[in-house]
Each structure stands twice: as C-alpha cells, then as structure tokens.
Amino acid sequence: MEPKNRTTRGRRLARAAALLAVAAAVTVTAAPAQAAPVWGPITQVDLGVDGARANQSSIGLGISGNGRYALFSSSATNLVADASPAFGLYVRDLRTGRTELVSRADDGTAFSSATEAAGISGDGRYIVFSAEANGVFDVYVRDRVKGRTSAVTNGTAAGPGDGGSYDPAISADGRHIAFMSTRTDLVPGAPVTPNKRNVYVTDRITGATRLVSVGAGGQAADGDSENPTISGDGRTVGFTSKAGNLLPAADAGTAGLARLRFTTLYATDLDSGTTVVAGLNPDGTPGAAAPTIRLSPDGRYAAYALSATPLPGGKSRTELFVNDLRTNRVQSIRTSTNPDAICWGEPSAAITTDDRWIYFSGGCSDTIIRAGQARFDLYRQDLRxxxxxxxxxxxxxxxKDGAAGEPFVTDNGRTVLFGDNSSNLLPGGTGSDWQVYLRSLKNS
Known part of the structure; x- marks a missing residue:
C-alpha cells in the first residue's frame, strides 16, 4: 500500500512555486506585438454555493468533450451545500451553474482520502478516481447519471489485495481505464514483482484487466512504471517507467536505454501490443523527460517536456515537444520564432481532436514584459x-501577475479549462491560491 497522502497535488503545487521562481530569474525585456485573438472573457469555474469563489485552492482535472462539464479538485469548504470533506473532487455543470461533489462512495458518503489524479469521460457521465477504503487505495468510477460508484480494481484475491491502485485515466467513451497499481492479483498469472509499480488497463464492458508495463519477452518489468494516461479512443496508453526491459534488447540498445539514468516516457498501442519510447529528443534519441506525458485524442501525438540548459541564475527549466508516434517526427513547441530565445514549457499540454492545436503553459525570454513577473502564460499554437x-x-x-497551467480542451478546440494563481486575472482576485478558469472563442 502506498502512503495515504499519495497524490499529484504536491507535485503540482511545488511545480507552481518553481514556475514563479524560474520566471523571475529571467530579466530580458521586450514586448512583441501580438494579433488580438477573438476570445471571450475568462470566467472562474471553481464556484460553489450562490456562485461564491472557492475559499481554498483548486486544480482543473478535465472537461467534457462538449464543454458542459468541468472536473476539478479543491480544498475549499464552500462548494456544496451539504457537509464536504477538506479535499474533494467536483464537477461543475457550466450550463446550469451547479457544482457537485463526485468523490463519493456508492452509499453517497464522501471519501475523505480521494487523491487528486482523476479523469472525466467525453460526455461527462463517468468520473474515475482513486480513494482509500478500509486501509487500501483502489480505483473507482462514479456514474453521475445513476449516482453509483463501483470499484475498478477488485483483483482476484479474497481480501483487499497486496497493494494499492492510483492515478487513473479514462477514455472518452468511459470504457477503458488506465491506472498504476502495486497489487499482484489484478491479472491472474501476470509477470509482476511485489511492491513494483505497474500500469494496467481495465475494460469496463468485458471486465478484463490487462498488464501494460510488461517486459519485451513477457517477463516482469525490472523497474517502476507509473503516471499513466490514455488516448481518447482508448487505444494508446502513455506512461513513465524506469524499467530497462520494456523494449526488445536490440531496440533498447539502439535507443540507448542502457545509458539512461532518468525516467523514460513510453506509449503502448493496445491493439498491436507494441511499445515505443515516446519522449524523444529531436535527433530521435530518448530524452531526459519530466514525468508527465499527454496524448492526443487519437493517440497519434505525444506531448512532453525535456530537461534543457538552465535559465540565467541556474534555475532549471524544461522545453515542450510533440512527437508524431507514427513517424517519430519531433516538433519543438515555443512561443518565439527567435532561435536565440530561451524558452520553457510545461508537459501538461492538451491537443485537439483534429490534431491541429496544442494548448500549453510556457514562455520565452523575448516575451518577458518586465523582470520579476511570472511568465508561465497559457498559449495555443497551430501545429501546422x-x-x-x-x-x-x-x-x-x-x-497577469501569476502563473497558468494544466490546460484541458474541448473536442472542437474552442474552449480551454486551465489553472492560474494570478491576483489580477479577474476583478477582485486575491492571488496566491490556484483557481480554475475557462475561456472560449467568441461565437463558439
């Protein structure tokens, strides 16, 4: 079993603090002209009773394909009328303005230990999350229409199993759920090692669970695999791994995996069973990647960030890339066309269903407006x-005077959900706490 407080929240908030420190280290000053986009106003999403702003921090976790439902986590205590836990997962109906606590057990009681990693199906009906019950973390799916919650990670043992399950992601149709688990009883006879983290996928219709992070020869992975994500069509699973035997020996040697001392990003095609290194450098070699990967809805493209030469003052940074998994063409995602500009980007990027636009958080040294400001702004870039x-x-x-991050985009690419901790993003803002916002193209 993992520690009770296992969550991505700490990583995200720590990264947020780093964003502010990193950006403040860059002192280049220039303000390039930008064409005015036809975007509507920014609105806040994490609102509760009578439209009150959340009284604690919140982080966006997803948006339904049609843009009606937004999923977020929050420590706020004023989001729902009934008694709520200090931390919970919420869905806001952006059409009716109703906020709903969704991290509930099947009997309707709120989980007191739900983790921040969660996902929402394309129609907004299903929410997948991890929570602790009876001393064990399992993955659950909440059917918002029926008001029912069921466990995904039941395993085959009579008891609760010999480990925990975390970090779920869900396909657009709600059928396939990818997750990480340290249990050994999820797939009978699967080659897994006790206490190792592995990535699985469960088909909710057939009930079958499949081990994804398996050695190329069918043996147990020799390192931990985690941070899974799944494409919208449910066909491709992306994840990070420290295992050195996920590829055939010849491929691993060619890729230089034996030399790696960092987490590698992989993508597995569930139809063919083929696993490839997704986090590549532009020259085709495996890159030193941040432990997050996002896939396009069709699974063709992987977005990720690679370690780069530090910023002035020695502050670390990462640069954003997109890899076409069909061709292994790697594209740098930058906010500047100046090759001499120092750029940075976050791996939590979102690609639209037509593979046309990427939404991301980042910046470049020649877009700094004045020294000392956090320049992790939210952008979208036409990949063509x-x-x-x-x-x-x-x-x-x-x-604005804060940082933006964690974008999620609707199917048509015209509405984006994101987090921001600026004090001046909206009138009357207070800053410091992360809140969840929405912005749409006009006439969308």
Whole structure:
C-alpha cells in the first residue's frame, strides 16, 4: 500500500512555486506585438454555493468533450451545500451553474482520502478516481447519471489485495481505464514483482484487466512504471517507467536505454501490443523527460517536456515537444520564432481532436514584459503553421501577475479549462491560491 497522502497535488503545487521562481530569474525585456485573438472573457469555474469563489485552492482535472462539464479538485469548504470533506473532487455543470461533489462512495458518503489524479469521460457521465477504503487505495468510477460508484480494481484475491491502485485515466467513451497499481492479483498469472509499480488497463464492458508495463519477452518489468494516461479512443496508453526491459534488447540498445539514468516516457498501442519510447529528443534519441506525458485524442501525438540548459541564475527549466508516434517526427513547441530565445514549457499540454492545436503553459525570454513577473502564460499554437496565441492576460488586458497551467480542451478546440494563481486575472482576485478558469472563442 502506498502512503495515504499519495497524490499529484504536491507535485503540482511545488511545480507552481518553481514556475514563479524560474520566471523571475529571467530579466530580458521586450514586448512583441501580438494579433488580438477573438476570445471571450475568462470566467472562474471553481464556484460553489450562490456562485461564491472557492475559499481554498483548486486544480482543473478535465472537461467534457462538449464543454458542459468541468472536473476539478479543491480544498475549499464552500462548494456544496451539504457537509464536504477538506479535499474533494467536483464537477461543475457550466450550463446550469451547479457544482457537485463526485468523490463519493456508492452509499453517497464522501471519501475523505480521494487523491487528486482523476479523469472525466467525453460526455461527462463517468468520473474515475482513486480513494482509500478500509486501509487500501483502489480505483473507482462514479456514474453521475445513476449516482453509483463501483470499484475498478477488485483483483482476484479474497481480501483487499497486496497493494494499492492510483492515478487513473479514462477514455472518452468511459470504457477503458488506465491506472498504476502495486497489487499482484489484478491479472491472474501476470509477470509482476511485489511492491513494483505497474500500469494496467481495465475494460469496463468485458471486465478484463490487462498488464501494460510488461517486459519485451513477457517477463516482469525490472523497474517502476507509473503516471499513466490514455488516448481518447482508448487505444494508446502513455506512461513513465524506469524499467530497462520494456523494449526488445536490440531496440533498447539502439535507443540507448542502457545509458539512461532518468525516467523514460513510453506509449503502448493496445491493439498491436507494441511499445515505443515516446519522449524523444529531436535527433530521435530518448530524452531526459519530466514525468508527465499527454496524448492526443487519437493517440497519434505525444506531448512532453525535456530537461534543457538552465535559465540565467541556474534555475532549471524544461522545453515542450510533440512527437508524431507514427513517424517519430519531433516538433519543438515555443512561443518565439527567435532561435536565440530561451524558452520553457510545461508537459501538461492538451491537443485537439483534429490534431491541429496544442494548448500549453510556457514562455520565452523575448516575451518577458518586465523582470520579476511570472511568465508561465497559457498559449495555443497551430501545429501546422506555428501561429501562436496568448490566452491569459489580466482583466484589463495587461500582463497577469501569476502563473497558468494544466490546460484541458474541448473536442472542437474552442474552449480551454486551465489553472492560474494570478491576483489580477479577474476583478477582485486575491492571488496566491490556484483557481480554475475557462475561456472560449467568441461565437463558439
């Protein structure tokens, strides 16, 4: 069993603090002209009773394909009328303005230990999350229409199993759920090692669970695998791993995996069973990647961030890339066309269903407006033309004073959900706490 407080929340909030420190280290000053995008106003999503703003921090976790339902986590205590835990998972109906606590057991009681990693199906009906019951973390799916919650990670043992299950992701149709688990009883006869983290996928219709992080020869993976994600069509699973035997020996040697001392990003095609290194450098070699990977809805493209030369002052940074998994063409995602600009980007990027646009958090040294400001802004870039649009400014059109991140986008690519900790993003903002926001193209 993992520690009770296992969650991505700590990593995200720590990274948020790092964003502020990193950006403040860059002192280049220039303000390039930008074409005004036809975007509507920014609105806050994490609202509760009578439209009150969340009184604690919140983080966006997903949006339904049609843009009606937004999933987020929050420590706020004023989001629902009934008694709520100090931390919970919520869905807001953006059409009716109703906020709903979804981290509930089947009897309707709120889980007191749900983790932040969660996902929402394309129609907003199903929510998948991890929570602790009877001393064990399992993955659950909440059917919002029926008001029922069921366990995904039942295993085959009579008892609760010999480990925990975490970090779930769900396909757009709600059928396939990818997750990480340390249990050994999820797939009878599967080659797994006790206490190792492995990635699995469960088909909710057939009930079958499949081990994804398996050695190339069918043996147990010799390192931990975690941080799974799944494409919208449920066909491709992306994950991070420290295992050195997931590829055939010849391929692993060619890829240089034996030399790696960092986590590698992989993608597995569930139809063919083929696993490839997804986090590549532009020259085709495995890159030193941040432990997050996002897939396009069709599973063709992987978005990730690679370690780069530090910023002035020695602050670390990562650069954002997109890999076409069919061709292994790696594309750098930058907000500047100046090859001499120092750029940075976060791996939590979102690609639209037509593979046209990528939404991401980042910046470049030649887009710094003045020293000392956090320049992790939210952008979208046309993957075909390279055209880039800035999406986050203060309510009066001036630069905001915080950082933006964690974007999720609707199927049509015209609405984006994101987090931000600026004090001037909306009138009357207080800053410091992360809140969840929405922005849409006009006439969308």
């Amino acid at each position: 033309t390279g055209h880039t649009e800035l999406l986050t400014t203060a309510s009066d059109g001036t630069p």
